[in-house]
Amino acid sequence: MKKLVVTLIPLLLAAGAACAKKEEAPPPPPPTAPATTLPAPVSVTAVNLGKAVDADKKVSAPTEAFGPKDTIYASVETAGAGHAKLRALWSFVKGEKTAKVDETTIELDATGPTTNEFHIAKPSGWPKGDYRVEIFLGDAAAPAMTKTFKVA
Amino acid sequence: MANGKDDKDDDMPDFSDVQSGASSTAPAAQVYQTYEVKPGDSLSKIAKQLLGDGNAWKKIFDANKDILKDPNKIYPGQKLKIPKS
Numbered sequence: 501m502k503k504l505v506v507t508l509i510p511l512l513l514a515a516g517a518a519c520a521k522k523e524e525a526p527p528p529p530p531p532t533a534p535a536t537t538l539p540a541p542v543s544v545t546a547v548n549l550g551k552a553v554d555a556d557k558k559v560s561a562p563t564e565a566f567g568p569k570d571t572i573y574a575s576v577e578t579a580g581a582g583h584a585k586l587r588a589l590w591s592f593v594k595g596e597k598t599a600k601v602d603e604t605t606i607e608l609d610a611t612g613p614t615t616n617e618f619h620i621a622k623p624s625g626w627p628k629g630d631y632r633v634e635i636f637l638g639d640a641a642a643p644a645m646t647k648t649f650k651v652a
Numbered sequence: 653m654a655n656g657k658d659d660k661d662d663d664m665p666d667f668s669d670v671q672s673g674a675s676s677t678a679p680a681a682q683v684y685q686t687y688e689v690k691p692g693d694s695l696s697k698i699a700k701q702l703l704g705d706g707n708a709w710k711k712i713f714d715a716n717k718d719i720l721k722d723p724n725k726i727y728p729g730q731k732l733k734i735p736k737s
Contacts, residue, residue: 615674618673
């Protein structure tokens with residue numbers, strides 16, 4: 501009998517402790533809908549200038565110096581997803597004055613990174629001097645990125 | 653002009669013959685040029701100058717129905733979308 505009591509007491513104590521622990525355990529969280537991550541909106545990550553682009557719309561030999569008969573390309577890379585408006589504003593810069601050269605917009609629905617090219621040509625030849633291209637995203641008043649270049 | 657200094661000086665070069673374009677790796681991207689209407693312009697004149705075909709005026713009219721109600725009434729200073737794709 502003594503043996504039985506000695507054996508049962510630790511067992512009962514262990515069972516009691518287990519029960520007590522069970523009661524302390526926090527209730528399981530209520531079922532929730534699976535977490536959804538909203539994709540980041542489109543942003544401009546890089547602008548490169550060059551005299552040509554490859555099939556991926558990327559400039560293979562970036563440069564900021566052009567000749568009067570060159571076609572000038574701006575390759576614009578974006579990250580993020582969603583509807584976006586990319587606007588390239590090309591300008592001639594002479595001291596404090598600027599003259600608009602061209603303004604072209606691409607409207608796109610990005611599902612991931614994109615590469616976009618804008619290009620300008622002037623059959624009669626580019627006037628020598630300083631130029632810039634500003635890349636605007638959406639209707640923002642300030643450009644997302646600006647690149648300057650020279651025609652010599 | 654972004655900085656408000658788009659001075660149209662006589663000593664500034666003429667860029668009216670500039671040809672431009674754009675494309676994207678994104679599917680179904682739409683490309684358009686922005687053109688500011690000058691005195692004496694008409695949609696067919698702009699279509700001839702920028703799209704190479706005066707009969708393409710309707711493409712321009714359709715792309716700008718939000719600001720144009722009559723294809724014969726455009727005004728200097730209006731900014732038109734010229735579809736390129």
